[in-house]
């Protein structure tokens with residue numbers, strides 16, 4: 001704990017150039033089908049939950065009517081399994097004709113009519129992860145299709161390819177997207193595919209120069225063990241991505257599973273708060289038709305979203321993890337201010353009382369106004385040696401805001 005003052009020097013603003021397309025100045029927010037709806041293509045037996053234009057139109061409707069759009073969520077993103085099994089006679093991608101009878105352009109028009117944006121999915125390799133036509137040998141054609149269809153974001157996955165080819169291949173796709181002239185947020189699985197699958201240390205400087213969003217860990221699952229794994233990927237940062245998040249380009253820990261089946265309320269709160277502290281893209285993957293009000297309120301929490309969308313775009317650093325307690329610190333754009341996260345991963349059934357001096361939270365200044373972000377409640381002025389005491393429930397988090405008081 002006493003090494004905090006040296007660790008603070010790690011909290012620095014990104015200086016590496018981001019992709020120069022003017023997009024993703026703050027982390028993109030939206031809805032993505034994969035984690036919740038996967039590759040369900042059985043529209044005969046499961047018409048309401050299969051990957052089809054109806055699903056995306058319905059989610060767009062609900063994003064508007066249920067307040068998600070007003071809270072900041074903007075993208076409705078298609079994931080794998082939207083395509084026909086074959087390209088057309090000219091080698092172009094086509095949507096599955098039964099599940100997307102009006103085509104992607106019509107879906108984009110509908111999404112745009114709601115004031116939202118449409119994202120789509122392809123893969124760098126010969127096939128997508130789900131076995132649909134991949135972009136290898138077709139990258140320019142595919143970039144042109146996405147632009148003709150008025151798509152606003154591309155998730156470019158890394159299955160069925162050689163991770164060693166990615167250092168050249170992902171920038172080439174970026175160039176083809178750029179040449180279309182249409183602003184398209186470019187999300188790359190490049191570093192996660194290299195690191196997780198091939199254990200190649202990613203060149204994050206190059207990734208940031210060519211992508212707006214990049215995946216850094218394995219896929220999220222609807223499960224607390226998996227979410228904790230991602231928390232530790234961020235905490236240990238073995239592949240060295242922390243310093244590269246900032247306006248124009250953001251590390252992506254994958255989707256929010258808030259509102260699904262596997263996490264308790266406290267675990268959902270912890271996921272939403274950490275993703276906000278990390279300046280992570282906030283992509284919900286949940287059924288907006290049935291989500292309960294507590295999960296919905298978490299996803300729309302104004303204080304957490306404000307931390308996520310802070311214009312400095314820094315990624316919180318884990319200052320330390322001592323047994324079950326992890327302390328995270330994120331510098332904010334407002335001079336000298338920080339967001340603090342204290343995660344209690346103890347699961348022994350009763351809240352932990354945590355006592356820390358402000359300087360043990362890594363705050364360098366003499367005194368701060370502290371508030372509880374989640375409760376939107378001021379907690380008073382604390383000097384660097386004042387003891388800060390809070391009670392944190394099992395697998396939950398305290399999120400504080402520290403603003404210099406003088």
Ligand SMILES: *[C@@H]1O[C@H](CO)[C@@H](O)[C@H](O)[C@H]1NC(C)=O
Pocket residue numbers: 020021022177178179180181182183184
């Ligand atoms: C293409 O790249 C140029 C140079 O980096 C940039 O100025 C321009 O905004 C980009 N255009 C699009 C559509 O991404």
Ligand SMILES: *[C@@H]1O[C@H](CO)[C@@H](O)[C@H](O)[C@H]1NC(C)=O
Pocket residue numbers: 009010012237240241242243
């Ligand atoms: C982040 O940048 C700092 C300062 O340049 C450096 O000391 C640190 O090692 C970097 N962290 C990582 C994980 O690369």
